[in-house]
Amino acid sequence: MDTPIQKQSLSEQVYARLRDRILSRSWPEGTELPSERQLAETFGVNRGAVREAIKRLQQASLVRVRHGGATQVENFERTGGLELLPSLLVNAQGQLNTELAQGIVAVRKVLAPLVASQAAQHASADLHPRLEAVLERMRACLAEADMAVRLPKLQQLAFDYWEAVVQHSGNVVFKLAFNSMNQTYRAAWGALTHVMAAEFSDVATLHQLALAIKAGEHRRCEVLARQHVELGSRALERAFSVIKTNEH
Known part of the structure; x- marks a missing residue:
């Protein structure tokens, strides 16, 4: 934390440095931050940038x-x-952070069936055409011979599919949770492309899920959603196991 901050988006960079110190527990609970003057001198920025960064830390609790x-x-x-x-x-x-990643996987396994069930009960008529349009593009991607081209496209389309389902769930809490999970997912987007290939390629189950949502079969939606995300969950658990083994 003793390297001067580059003169670009000063408060954002100061916030990121301070946030990382807290989240890494380099500064444990109860630690008093240095004064604005000391932080400004350490980072080579003005006190206004430090003040704004600390305000953001407060907003993030x-x-x-x-x-x-x-x-x-x-x-x-x-x-x-x-x-x-x-x-x-x-x-x-x-x-x-494999421990946190495993926690996210667990939350995802719980949320996906709930979101799909809610969509079946609350979705408007325009959801099914939207899902079918995404599925049609996914089927076209499956015909792509080059995996390096196919998988990133399928990954984005799978995200588009679930985004549509969430937005038609009628549950604001699900929507806000999805937004936060999306930002988290994006942080490791590239690393997940090949690991979750089986889930991204599972167009058949997503097709059946779209039909169940359209028919209002909320219990069947839960089963299909759970079956679908389990593909990615198992793959992620295997990957985490390898990472932990290598760390030791």
């Missing part, structure tokens, strides 16, 4: 200002929200 003006680190596991997940999933050195 990473710090609180104590009586007298001292800024103290909070326990982010008690006070933070889902918006912290992308920063926690991949650290500043590009290393994956």
Whole structure:
């Protein structure tokens, strides 16, 4: 943290540096941040940039200002929200937090069936044509011989499919959770392309799910969604196991 900040998006860069210190627990709960003057000198920026960065830390519930003006680190596991997940999933050195990733996989396995069921009960008539349009493009991708071309396209289309389902679920909480999970997923997007190939290529199940949503068969939607995401979940668990083995 002793390298001067580049003179570009100053407050954003200062925020990222301070956030990473907190999330890595280099500054544990209760730690008092250095003064604005000290931080400005350390980073080589103006105090306004530091002040704005600290304000963002407060908004993210990473710090609180104590009586007298001292800024103290909070326990982010008690006070933070889902918006912290992308920063926690991949650290500043590009290393994956496998424990957190496994937690995300578990949440995904629970949410997907619920979202699909809700869509079956609340979706408007325009959802099915939208899903079929995505599926048609996925089928065309499956005919692509070059895996390096095929898989990234399928990955994006699978995301488009689920985004449509979530937006028609009629549940604002699901929509907001999806937005946060999307940001987290994007943080490791490239690393997941080949690992989750089986799920991205599972167009047949997604087709059956689209039909079940259209028919309002919410229980069947739960089964199909669970079956579909389990493909990716198993692949991710195998990948995490390899990573943990290599770390030891």
